[in-house]
Amino acid sequence: QLQLQESGSGLVEPSQTLSLTCAVSGGSISSGDYPWSWIRQPPGKGLEWIGYIYHSASASYNPSFKSRVTISVDTSKNQFSLKLSSVTAADTAVYYCARAVITSGGILAWDLWGRGTLVSVSS
Amino acid sequence: DIQMTQSPSSLSASVGDRVTITCRASQSISSYLNWYQQKPGKAPNLLIYAASTLQSGVPSRFSGSGSGTDFTLTISSLQPEDFATYYCQQSYSSPLAFGQGTKVEIK
Numbered sequence: 150q151l152q153l154q155e156s157g158s159g160l161v162e163p164s165q166t167l168s169l170t171c172a173v174s175g176g177s178i179s180s181g182d183y184p185w186s187w188i189r190q191p192p193g194k195g196l197e198w199i200g201y202i203y204h205s206a207s208a209s210y211n212p213s214f215k216s217r218v219t220i221s222v223d224t225s226k227n228q229f230s231l232k233l234s235s236v237t238a239a240d241t242a243v244y245y246c247a248r249a250v251i252t253s254g255g256i257l258a259w260d261l262w263g264r265g266t267l268v269s270v271s272s
Numbered sequence: 273d274i275q276m277t278q279s280p281s282s283l284s285a286s287v288g289d290r291v292t293i294t295c296r297a298s299q300s301i302s303s304y305l306n307w308y309q310q311k312p313g314k315a316p317n318l319l320i321y322a323a324s325t326l327q328s329g330v331p332s333r334f335s336g337s338g339s340g341t342d343f344t345l346t347i348s349s350l351q352p353e354d355f356a357t358y359y360c361q362q363s364y365s366s367p368l369a370f371g372q373g374t375k376v377e378i379k
Contacts, residue, residue, distance in 0.1 A: 159376040196308075196316065198368040202339055205368040211367040245315055256322045262315035 151176040153246050153263035161270050167233040171263060179204040184249040186259060187220060187231045189242040197242075199201075201228055201249060220222050220239030236270045243267050273364050274298050278371035284379040286370045291347040295360035300340045304364035307336055309347045310373075311356045319358075320345065350376070 157169035169187070178185065184201035191197075200219045210218050214233070222229040232256035234238060248261040275298040285291050294304065303323040303331055308316035318327045320336035323343055333348045355378055360371040 195372045196361075196370040198370070209366060212307070213367065247315075252322055252325075254322055256304050256306070257317055257368065258321040258327075258361075259308075259316070261325065262317075262320045265315055 151248070151261060153248065153261060155244060155246050155263045155266040157266065157268070159266065159268060161236050161268060162272050163237055164235055167236050167240060167244075167268055168230070169231045169244055169246075169266065169268070170228050171230070172226075172228045173248075174227070175184065177224075178222065178229065179224050182251075183256060184209075184251070185222065185229045186247045186249050188245045188247055188259070190199075190243040190245070190265075191239075199231065199233075199244075234265055237249075238270050241270045274301060274365060274369055276360055276362055276369050278358075278360055278374050280374060281372065282375040282377060284377045285350050286379045287341040287350055287352055289350045289379075291350050291354075291376060293345045293360075293376075294334075295343040295345070295371050296340075297341045297343075297362055297364075301362045301364035303339050304362055305336075305338065305343050306361045306363065307334075308359045308361065308370075309327055309354075309356045310359065316359060320350055 152174045154172045161167045186201035187199040202208040214270045217234045243265040244262045245265045247259040279294045294359040305323045309315040324336045357373045357375045376377045
């Protein structure tokens with residue numbers, strides 16, 4: 150059974166770079182053409198899509214993050230990663246990694262999620 | 273960007289009630305609409321995709337309808353495990369976006 154697990158620093162200083170990794174177990178990240186995604190949720194608030202990447206390393210990002218975000222994939226380690234630079238307190242959130250599926254009709258939906266990891270931005 | 277607006281933001285209901293949650297898109301998104309359930313401290317769980325298709329393993333008391341700009345999630349008979357927050361999400365165009373959520377609480 151495929152599982153996703155986030156890891157990384159839980160505390161980041163303002164203006165620094167947030168780095169998280171999502172380890173995929175129970176299957177290969179290269180098996181199938183899935184958008185491997187990052188989504189975040191500030192405490193007590195709603196969900197926000199950050200971006201996704203395919204195992205081919207083709208990525209798509211939410212423009213609201215402008216040039217701050219980079220998502221990469223390491224197929225040899227069966228994982229993908231998120232880097233978010235110049236963080237502020239507004240970037241404090243639970244960060245989820247997730248796998249999306251794209252239906253025959255071209256609809257993208259996230260069907261498998263990690264448990265999430267809280268990242269706090271504070272000095 | 274497409275904005276997703278859910279109503280109500282919260283509701284109180286009793287076990288056995290029929291519950292309806294509405295999601296409106298700021299422009300037509302055809303049927304590119306998904307629904308998720310999230311319980312406190314947990315990741316969201318996909319309930320319905322493509323506006324009306326039930327995800328495998330999801331109880332049949334959940335149903336979705338709509339197309340274009342107006343969508344509905346219905347729980348035909350609310351069960352204790354259904355008390356949670358529900359989100360709609362559009363996948364018609366980037367940036368992919370969620371509604372603000374509807375919290376279903378016990379009356």
